[in-house]
Amino acid sequence: MMRRRMVVAFLAPALILYLGLLIFPALQAFYLSLFETSGFGDTPTWVGIGNYTRLLSDPIFWGALRNMSMIMVVGGVATFGLAFLFTMLLNSGLRGKKLFRALIFLPNIIAVVAITTFWSFVFMPRYGLLTSVLKALGLTSLASISWTAPENVFFAMMVGLVWISAGFYTILILAGADKVPTDMYEAARLEGASTFQIFRLITLPMIWDVILITLVLWSIHAIKIVEFPYAFGGPNIDQNLYTPAIYLYIMGFGQREPVYALGYSTAIGVALFFLTLVTIVLLRFVFKRERVEY
Amino acid sequence: MNKFLTLRGAKRGFSYLVVGGWSAFSVFFILWIILASLKRNRDLFGKPWSIPIDPAWGNYVKTWVNNRFGDYFLNSLIVTSVSVAALLLVSVPAAYVLSRGRFAGRQALSNFFAFGMGVPIPLLFVPLFVIMTTMRLGDSLTGLSIVYVALSIPFSIYVLEGFFASLPSELESAAIIDGCSDFQVFRHVMLPLAGPGIATVAILNFVGLWNEYQLSLVLLNSPENRTLSLGIYSLITSMQYSGGDWAGLFAGVTIVMVPTILLFIILSERMISGITMGGVK
Amino acid sequence: MMTTVEIRNLQKSYGNLEIIRSADLAISSGEFVVLVGPSGCGKSTLLRCIAGLEPITGGNLLIDGDDMTVADPVKRGIAMVFQSYALYPHMTVAENIGFGLKIANAPKPEIRARVLEVAKLLKLEALLDRKPKALSGGQRQRVAIGRALARKPRIFLFDEPLSNLDASLRGEMRVELSKLHAQLGNTMIYVTHDQVEAMTLADRMVVMRQGVIEQVGAPLELFNNPVNRFVAGFLGQPPMNFIRFASASQAGQVMNGELPGGGRLTLDLPPAIGAVSTEGLELGVRPEDMAVSAAGALNATVEVVEQLGGETIVYGRLADGQALTAKLAGQAGIRAGDRLAFTIAHERLQIFDATGRNLRYRTEEAVTIERRGDLVERSPV
Amino acid sequence: MMTTVEIRNLQKSYGNLEIIRSADLAISSGEFVVLVGPSGCGKSTLLRCIAGLEPITGGNLLIDGDDMTVADPVKRGIAMVFQSYALYPHMTVAENIGFGLKIANAPKPEIRARVLEVAKLLKLEALLDRKPKALSGGQRQRVAIGRALARKPRIFLFDEPLSNLDASLRGEMRVELSKLHAQLGNTMIYVTHDQVEAMTLADRMVVMRQGVIEQVGAPLELFNNPVNRFVAGFLGQPPMNFIRFASASQAGQVMNGELPGGGRLTLDLPPAIGAVSTEGLELGVRPEDMAVSAAGALNATVEVVEQLGGETIVYGRLADGQALTAKLAGQAGIRAGDRLAFTIAHERLQIFDATGRNLRYRTEEAVTIERRGDLVERSPV
Amino acid sequence: AELVFWSMWNEPEPQAAALRRIMDTYTKAHPETTFKVVWNGRQNQTKLRAALQAGTQVDFADQDGDQLAGGLQKEGLGYEIGADLGDAKAALLPGVLDLYAAGGKVEQVPYIYNTVNIWYNKDMLAEVGGTVPQTLDELFTLCGKLKETSKHALVTEGNVGFYQVLFFSHLLARAKGSDAMIKAFEVKDGSGWSDPAVLEAAKSARKFWEVGCIAEDARGFQYPAGQQTIALGDTMGELVGSWLPTELTESAGADFPWGAFNFPAVAGGVGKATDIEVGLVSVMVLKASPNAKEAAGFVSYLLSEEAQKTLVADGGVGVVRDGVEWPPVLSDAYASAKNATALSGFGGGLGVSYPEFNATVLTPEFSKMFLGQSTPEDFVKVLVDKTKDYWASQQ
Numbered sequence A: 001m002m003r004r005r006m007v008v009a010f011l012a013p014a015l016i017l018y019l020g021l022l023i024f025p026a027l028q029a030f031y032l033s034l035f036e037t038s039g040f041g042d043t044p045t046w047v048g049i050g051n052y053t054r055l056l057s058d059p060i061f062w063g064a065l066r067n068m069s070m071i072m073v074v075g076g077v078a079t080f081g082l083a084f085l086f087t088m089l090l091n092s093g094l095r096g097k098k099l100f101r102a103l104i105f106l107p108n109i110i111a112v113v114a115i116t117t118f119w120s121f122v123f124m125p126r127y128g129l130l131t132s133v134l135k136a137l138g139l140t141s142l143a144s145i146s147w148t149a150p151e152n153v154f155f156a157m158m159v160g161l162v163w164i165s166a167g168f169y170t171i172l173i174l175a176g177a178d179k180v181p182t183d184m185y186e187a188a189r190l191e192g193a194s195t196f197q198i199f200r201l202i203t204l205p206m207i208w209d210v211i212l213i214t215l216v217l218w219s220i221h222a223i224k225i226v227e228f229p230y231a232f233g234g235p236n237i238d239q240n241l242y243t244p245a246i247y248l249y250i251m252g253f254g255q256r257e258p259v260y261a262l263g264y265s266t267a268i269g270v271a272l273f274f275l276t277l278v279t280i281v282l283l284r285f286v287f288k289r290e291r292v293e294y
Numbered sequence B: 001m002n003k004f005l006t007l008r009g010a011k012r013g014f015s016y017l018v019v020g021g022w023s024a025f026s027v028f029f030i031l032w033i034i035l036a037s038l039k040r041n042r043d044l045f046g047k048p049w050s051i052p053i054d055p056a057w058g059n060y061v062k063t064w065v066n067n068r069f070g071d072y073f074l075n076s077l078i079v080t081s082v083s084v085a086a087l088l089l090v091s092v093p094a095a096y097v098l099s100r101g102r103f104a105g106r107q108a109l110s111n112f113f114a115f116g117m118g119v120p121i122p123l124l125f126v127p128l129f130v131i132m133t134t135m136r137l138g139d140s141l142t143g144l145s146i147v148y149v150a151l152s153i154p155f156s157i158y159v160l161e162g163f164f165a166s167l168p169s170e171l172e173s174a175a176i177i178d179g180c181s182d183f184q185v186f187r188h189v190m191l192p193l194a195g196p197g198i199a200t201v202a203i204l205n206f207v208g209l210w211n212e213y214q215l216s217l218v219l220l221n222s223p224e225n226r227t228l229s230l231g232i233y234s235l236i237t238s239m240q241y242s243g244g245d246w247a248g249l250f251a252g253v254t255i256v257m258v259p260t261i262l263l264f265i266i267l268s269e270r271m272i273s274g275i276t277m278g279g280v281k
Numbered sequence C, D: 001m002m003t004t005v006e007i008r009n010l011q012k013s014y015g016n017l018e019i020i021r022s023a024d025l026a027i028s029s030g031e032f033v034v035l036v037g038p039s040g041c042g043k044s045t046l047l048r049c050i051a052g053l054e055p056i057t058g059g060n061l062l063i064d065g066d067d068m069t070v071a072d073p074v075k076r077g078i079a080m081v082f083q084s085y086a087l088y089p090h091m092t093v094a095e096n097i098g099f100g101l102k103i104a105n106a107p108k109p110e111i112r113a114r115v116l117e118v119a120k121l122l123k124l125e126a127l128l129d130r131k132p133k134a135l136s137g138g139q140r141q142r143v144a145i146g147r148a149l150a151r152k153p154r155i156f157l158f159d160e161p162l163s164n165l166d167a168s169l170r171g172e173m174r175v176e177l178s179k180l181h182a183q184l185g186n187t188m189i190y191v192t193h194d195q196v197e198a199m200t201l202a203d204r205m206v207v208m209r210q211g212v213i214e215q216v217g218a219p220l221e222l223f224n225n226p227v228n229r230f231v232a233g234f235l236g237q238p239p240m241n242f243i244r245f246a247s248a249s250q251a252g253q254v255m256n257g258e259l260p261g262g263g264r265l266t267l268d269l270p271p272a273i274g275a276v277s278t279e280g281l282e283l284g285v286r287p288e289d290m291a292v293s294a295a296g297a298l299n300a301t302v303e304v305v306e307q308l309g310g311e312t313i314v315y316g317r318l319a320d321g322q323a324l325t326a327k328l329a330g331q332a333g334i335r336a337g338d339r340l341a342f343t344i345a346h347e348r349l350q351i352f353d354a355t356g357r358n359l360r361y362r363t364e365e366a367v368t369i370e371r372r373g374d375l376v377e378r379s380p381v
Numbered sequence E: 001a002e003l004v005f006w007s008m009w010n011e012p013e014p015q016a017a018a019l020r021r022i023m024d025t026y027t028k029a030h031p032e033t034t035f036k037v038v039w040n041g042r043q044n045q046t047k048l049r050a051a052l053q054a055g056t057q058v059d060f061a062d063q064d065g066d067q068l069a070g071g072l073q074k075e076g077l078g079y080e081i082g083a084d085l086g087d088a089k090a091a092l093l094p095g096v097l098d099l100y101a102a103g104g105k106v107e108q109v110p111y112i113y114n115t116v117n118i119w120y121n122k123d124m125l126a127e128v129g130g131t132v133p134q135t136l137d138e139l140f141t142l143c144g145k146l147k148e149t150s151k152h153a154l155v156t157e158g159n160v161g162f163y164q165v166l167f168f169s170h171l172l173a174r175a176k177g178s179d180a181m182i183k184a185f186e187v188k189d190g191s192g193w194s195d196p197a198v199l200e201a202a203k204s205a206r207k208f209w210e211v212g213c214i215a216e217d218a219r220g221f222q223y224p225a226g227q228q229t230i231a232l233g234d235t236m237g238e239l240v241g242s243w244l245p246t247e248l249t250e251s252a253g254a255d256f257p258w259g260a261f262n263f264p265a266v267a268g269g270v271g272k273a274t275d276i277e278v279g280l281v282s283v284m285v286l287k288a289s290p291n292a293k294e295a296a297g298f299v300s301y302l303l304s305e306e307a308q309k310t311l312v313a314d315g316g317v318g319v320v321r322d323g324v325e326w327p328p329v330l331s332d333a334y335a336s337a338k339n340a341t342a343l344s345g346f347g348g349g350l351g352v353s354y355p356e357f358n359a360t361v362l363t364p365e366f367s368k369m370f371l372g373q374s375t376p377e378d379f380v381k382v383l384v385d386k387t388k389d390y391w392a393s394q395q
């Protein structure tokens, strides 16, 4: 029913901006990954796929990938578990749904540095908020745990990350769930479905498209994640917190140490890009379902 | 009977406990930041639980005046709102066409846009700087806005497509019968119905751009052009060499945080009052 | 299965908007109650209150004597067929029907068997694997009914379950529902716009108007002995004729009236009635209670004739311009412009005063009135 | 306004699923055509094809002689009332109704006036500022009708527009639609399940079955002269009785049959018929064409009696167990177990062969059959 | 001409204010030279990189010397300024100009001076009757004394590897001399690390925990939690740059009794306690600048007594010119700079010469060992292996 003219007119501005300021520079960058260069106006040295072969045997990159997968899977399970729980509870007829929804989303609107600083205060040994709460509760052995010591810091970071993300995905999923006609819920309630069953059997399948969207967003987020772990890691981030994207940043942008391996860094970026593509395609394939229209 | 009631009460109570507890933590978080912004540095670290009986308002004055947060605030507001508005203007129609149009290559194009989400932003720093400088948009808020719009397109289109796709096609039929041209179907029926989705995307982008600093760091130089998040960023980086004013940092964070919270409260009302599909039967 | 439903002074408002003013109704176990009333009068709302989908603003709801005013819908043991179907779009027909059983943790083979049984009853066997989106309106409605049937609840609530079916299927479904009721003996509450459904299915009918229950009783009781002009006019299709008397006067238990065009009537009134105002009195005549006959007291000019095949509806005007509708059996050869005289059956007439009250309403338990001229020849069995 | 619609060999499939096989239909200007048929037979689909909402798989659609097979819906000058209402949830009732005018750039005061006018007609004045969400089912349906009315299109398509209204409102609306049609003279295509609507509104009726048009004709023509068993059974409520002959034999233009229980019948056949197989012949008798009389040829035992107030439906069984339904006027005092004898009107009987063909179908232009025993006394005007 | 200066300082910082004043004064004396400053903040060089790609004109810029060395200077983008400095060269503190002068070519000019010392609370030292430790053993003894009062001698930030690595670089330097780190790394088969002194240094670093110099929970301190314990009086000091007093002014107060001493000598080591690690902030004139000469003129002025004094007074920093007193709180640092027998960059200078190895191997691996996730032996082994790999991949 749609005329070609409208299709073109509606797509053109987005497409032009997208091509000009994302695809074109991205291609330029991708091209750069075939060179060894610091990016300081020198003439880059052609190394072909050299950067990529190096990447394959770079244990730091693999370590970062492992961290990334942990975030994607463990963090994902926690985030979505919470988001589902909140969606379910908020839609079970609680009073003050709007208020709760806003408060759950709240962390997302605060600058990441503020959040990480807050969490470092929570986890800080000796004076920290968590430590003092545990002490006050008489749990001295728990209180003496150093939550941010190298062996724990990744999980401490994950707690903060999940705290933020749960709110973000709750909002998206709730927005989806609101589209489900209320009589669906009513019918299910009459048939004796519990809050959990309603969520699992009615809401979830009916907003499957939204779920898929959020899963894809989460994966992309997990793959590209920089800010939160980076800020959490402080001025000289620990390798325990590296994600590939952070590694990219460190290798290419002279953070603290004057490492300016822009070519290599770009290769990491390209690898991440393809990782994203594979993940999106995989997710779409695995979670594909018929579209539900109501 | 009574047993039922209490069981139900217990379930209810559990719901409130979980949701309420989580929300309470958010409130605590905000309060803590605000309180921290009123403390002296020494107490901040020594007594993180303490309440500043003698609030150090000076932290705000310092941040607002010395660090030009007043100017930054205005910049942020302009850049963010203009970008979000422009972004919606560009991506809503595109998402609509991509999700409800019928033309060859629609799916491919939609995927093509989605793939943009996979490009790591740091890769674009140098090329974007070069492009912006060549177009004489370097170091300007306009340039920054344009970049913001372009880089937010994939995410926005992706999410919006989902919202458009699930609207009942019956309404499209009705509008066509009512004499709407394809544009009018969009303008008068689909667009308002996707309102909650658009508001959601607007909020998410607003929040994201309001706190964005990496791109602005690369693209902006002049202090008078800086945004609030850059201001925060420079506060943090100045911790090294010129003094760790953490309380001041929290004052800055509070300044950045308050408008977002306000905006969120206003916009979320819109987002939340999702249109119930009562009319379709 | 013994399930009574009792509604005591039930009220329901949306904000300031009073939808149900005050409803009292006692439904005994196994009864089939049909709610009728004009669109928007609150039938669906009442049903939803009973089901527990809407919080009740005031009053009480008792099921089997237990106060269920605030109970969870599940606790009430209710199944409901929604006016909007409310089918789950992501489930097949079979899954839709079996959903309640699945929730109740019934074993799979049992669910399958039950679904098949219900599907057969509703002629849905061929559609079991389709999604609701690929069904026609009527098919969807049948699935909605099937979903309720499958669960064997204590009480069935039906919100216009047959409104989208074609006449013959509707007739069949009606008989099936009737049988079902006979078989299961469940208490059923049923909303419909279809008079035939209402009359044939109901043990008792409830007539509502603007959130108020106007009259409750057996179908024929309401039909023959309506409490007021509204009930009289609402039941029967085409609706009852209301004819303003040219003049009327009361003489004790007798009302003398002059019809437009000169015909005269003398009608007795129930003993309890006393003196009434003869201002604005109207005569109520059902279209089917009129017969064409030269001796008739009502004279009308035909304006429109509707041939329904099995019967003929004649729309005419009386001498003073008042409208008159008559329903004649078969396909009468009447044309617009004809002038007809109708005889009317005195014992089936009603008289309404200016407030709408039926002066001939008999407060004693209504008696089914024998038909004038019995067509039946009873042969010894 | 002169608008003809012509459908030539129209086909419509969803994927492999053939919904409309091949439909031919010529609708002349200003005609009121009603589509009837069982649920799921493709009525809505046909309407959507005409409206241009579904691409047509094969064949042609002409409006006013112009080929509109692939034309934009707007070009076709059509208004449609959807079975599922399809109201815009974000607009008030007034905005919903006025939307088409707004799109057509009508001036605001004009829109307002038109909306008010339509709202009045549909009794929606009080609801103009509500959103669809806060309306009852019937109210929504009226808004949907209002939306179509407001626009004054060339052709109206109605998809069961009255199915959710109560009987009296439906009656009124029916009359309003009828008046409207008389007034505007638009071409109207109307889908309904309601036989009364179909019979009274239609200039011509189209009976569909599983995507095929079975018969087209004036309502009484179809009623009295059905082409086959399906059409005969589909029209008329309760449906026609089909009684298997105990035995039958053809003698030229005459069919002799023996009824279960011993009654005999001799019926003439149309001249064109020739020799037919007498295997599996069935007699078609409409329930309203039977009268209780000791001399009747059909003997049945009563099983169920339904009192509809204005009429009584009797369900019985013949001697060999075949079901029989009779419709009697008024409230007959018949009880289950009674044994009744019915006389049947010979000239209104149909005979169907094993394939369902009506042997008494007359191919000449059908004549309205005069009713047996004319009740009318025609007075000179 | 108008000189474009891209600066690592943020506009509100005192250093920026000082520079501003110096430029104004310079313009007064040389009216033909004006300045356009872009206060970029610490990401200055990274932004410069993009700007250079776009052909933006920048005349001179400043940044940490280490970073300039690994960035612009390494790419040969610096203007060789040595000749333009004239007699200013001779007036500087020892070793300052040579530190980054690769092959004798001076391409960046340090103008702000930070030393690495153990920064401590003088009162606390006095309370336990301690004196400034001259040897490692004395330091450990002091640790013991402090521990008895349930305080700690030192602290570190659990998430700042380049602070932690200072222990290693100092221990190694004290044992093998100031350039030991780089020397060990430059043995291409990795065997440079097999020297027992390396293992010894690693073990000594661990000892700081074992003897209780550093509190066990410091492993979990996220910057700046560790250094705050000094302000709060829980810890005596930290091995860190001379910026620490500035960073802690807000928390510790202006009258905190700051002192600093050099990392003590190690028994049998060839390195002296006066060999120090420094962090200098430099300016660099860009080779591509059309106004390089003019910019170089300004840079010479930046080293003048007048300008350097302004930096001290307005910027509160230590400076490079000999004879210009540093702010009082930094007086110990000034002394240590004046008496320095050898200078090396941060972490033994590895971060300047081989930033990538330093960032991806040495620092994280040391940090792992230091915080107890691996053993000194493992650490040495990793260094050997990775060094070998590194050089192999450079072929």
Ligand SMILES: Nc1ncnc2c1ncn2[C@@H]1O[C@H](COP(=O)(O)OP(=O)(O)OP(=O)(O)O)[C@@H](O)[C@H]1O
Residues within 6 Å of the ligand: C014, C017, C019, C037, C038, C039, C040, C041, C042, C043, C044, C045, C046, C083, D133, D134, D135, D136, D137, D138, D139, D164, D166
């Ligand atoms: N959510 C609501 N908010 C406000 N008014 C409402 C709401 N839902 C229904 N109403 C109003 O309540 C009245 C009763 O509605 P209800 O659905 O019970 O009518 P009904 O008798 O079922 O009508 P119908 O036969 O047309 O389905 C109507 O006037 C309707 O407009």
Ligand SMILES: Nc1ncnc2c1ncn2[C@@H]1O[C@H](COP(=O)(O)OP(=O)(O)OP(=O)(O)O)[C@@H](O)[C@H]1O
Residues within 6 Å of the ligand: C133, C134, C135, C136, C137, C138, C139, C164, C166, D014, D017, D019, D037, D038, D039, D040, D041, D042, D043, D044, D045, D046, D083
């Ligand atoms: N999108 C679709 N895909 C597949 N089949 C469909 C689709 N839409 C409708 N059908 C099928 O097409 C047939 C005709 O549907 P249609 O809606 O035209 O029926 P109808 O005659 O209007 O029935 P009703 O009177 O129940 O509304 C039905 O069997 C239905 O299941």
Ligand SMILES: [Mg+2]
Residues within 6 Å of the ligand: C043, C044, C045, C083, C159, D136, D137, D138
């Ligand atoms: Mg209703």
Ligand SMILES: [Mg+2]
Residues within 6 Å of the ligand: C136, C137, D043, D044, D045, D083, D159
């Ligand atoms: Mg239909």
